Amino acid sequence: EAGVAQSPRYKIIEKRQSVAFWCNPISGHATLYWYQQILGQGPKLLIQFQNNGVVDDSQLPKDRFSAERLKGVDSTLKIQPAKLEDSAVYLCASSFGVAGKSTDTQYFGPGTRLTVL
């Protein structure tokens, strides 16, 4: 079974530029998560989708971050404009069940390491 795919693996940009990350979850997984992992810290949830609807985006900085999951499959996370403090690893995860009705395991992709100069 293929795992969660993410691209690019690495990205270096200057502050105020825009960047987008892509995630393809495990086939058939209804729930998709984006986490931000700052160096030396544990991952923090940015946004959670159930199929193509948003379940939780309470910790997403909406003035600069946006995410979508068209057709309930793959997803993109965008930052516009980027700030220095956005330097982090962005992790995508997916789980089989529907949020709120299941306690499935979350499977993580390899992450995208973003460096903002």
Added chain:
Amino acid sequence: GNSVTQMEGPVTLSEEAFLTINCTYTATGYPSLFWYVQYPGEGLQLLLKATKADDKGSNKGFEATYRKETTSFHLEKGSVQVSDSAVYFCALYTRGSNYKLTFGKGTLLTVNP
């Protein structure tokens, strides 16, 4: 809200030594508990989990027991190997948080031959 506190690292051990990484939590509601591992250059992998009090999760020689009375989920391994060198994260979720994982800060383990 939910929070996880885990032992600060780094932890450096010799091969075949005994490992304990402490993890305690606070949660609103009844949590499920997890240990994830992150090997160098790789993504997070689920190591083990426990979903109710007194459950013991185990995998690859690692174990952790869900202790509700002490709100703890300490990770142990009787004999570590060089290949166990990684960052270990304790995490939890609750139904009330929509199964959003809350992670600790991670503990870097280095095992020397």
